[in-house]
Amino acid sequence: MKLRIHFSALLVLAFMLTSSAQVTFGIEAGQLHSWHSTALTFSDQNNSTLKGLSVNVSLYKNLNRFIHLGIEPGIAQRGTRHDYPDFISSSFIVSGTTLVTAPTSSFFYAGDVIHSTYVQLPLLARVQVPLGNGNFGFFIKGGAGVSWVASAYEEIGILGAEGIGGAILKIDFKNNDDFRRIDFGIHSGAGLNLKIGLGQLSLGCIGYYGMSQISVGNDRRNRSIGYSLGYHILLN
Numbered sequence: 001m002k003l004r005i006h007f008s009a010l011l012v013l014a015f016m017l018t019s020s021a022q023v024t025f026g027i028e029a030g031q032l033h034s035w036h037s038t039a040l041t042f043s044d045q046n047n048s049t050l051k052g053l054s055v056n057v058s059l060y061k062n063l064n065r066f067i068h069l070g071i072e073p074g075i076a077q078r079g080t081r082h083d084y085p086d087f088i089s090s091s092f093i094v095s096g097t098t099l100v101t102a103p104t105s106s107f108f109y110a111g112d113v114i115h116s117t118y119v120q121l122p123l124l125a126r127v128q129v130p131l132g133n134g135n136f137g138f139f140i141k142g143g144a145g146v147s148w149v150a151s152a153y154e155e156i157g158i159l160g161a162e163g164i165g166g167a168i169l170k171i172d173f174k175n176n177d178d179f180r181r182i183d184f185g186i187h188s189g190a191g192l193n194l195k196i197g198l199g200q201l202s203l204g205c206i207g208y209y210g211m212s213q214i215s216v217g218n219d220r221r222n223r224s225i226g227y228s229l230g231y232h233i234l235l236n
Contacts, residue, residue: 022061022062024059024060024234026059026199026230028056028058028072028202028228028230029056029228030227031051032208032225033050034050035223036220036222037210038220049081050079052079054226054228055074055075056072056074058072065128065130066128067128071123071124074120075119075120076118078116079116081113115152116149116151117150117151117152118148118150121145123143123144124141124145125143127141135194136193138193141187144184144186144187145185146184147182147184149173149182152170153168153170153171154171155167156168177216183222184212185209185212185222186209186211187208189207190205191205199231199233200231203229204227205225206225208222210223
């Protein structure tokens, strides 16, 4: 399925470059609030969202005035934050990226933050509805895509006899089988368009619903919501 989505996106790109129909090019950037759908399952775990950036270009073939088909390759920062406020009297420490029991240890696990930078290639359909004289309108979009982790690291918080400490661990995908590098998910968005100059300014909400299990032995799946600001122009 992932390879087929990837191949379909490349076919769409080739079709755009060889077609005489109108093509819209754009640049978008925004902020994401990300989390993992189900991470560690301790009863006293507090999960919160992690802020990140999203930057992409967009290339759409305008099938008609309302329906556009295209791709939005770019970079998205996703991750999650876990806090364990009641673990001061518990017996857990961190070994690499795995939580293990340690009844005789004087260090106690307090929480962690996982940062991942994904290179993504979604294939999307976009419906655009102009209002009035066409200077204003709204849009909705949706589709699916493949993402690949370019880099990732984990911030570890540890409580011990001498106070609060921590460490930053780079996730080595070559030697660590706990995390998977490929993700597949559903992309969605909606917003407003405003004609400014030669193109259109867009302001919208964006969402991502990960379908792949990104952690072995723990059913973690990427989720994110956010907003984006972009500018789009017709190439021909």
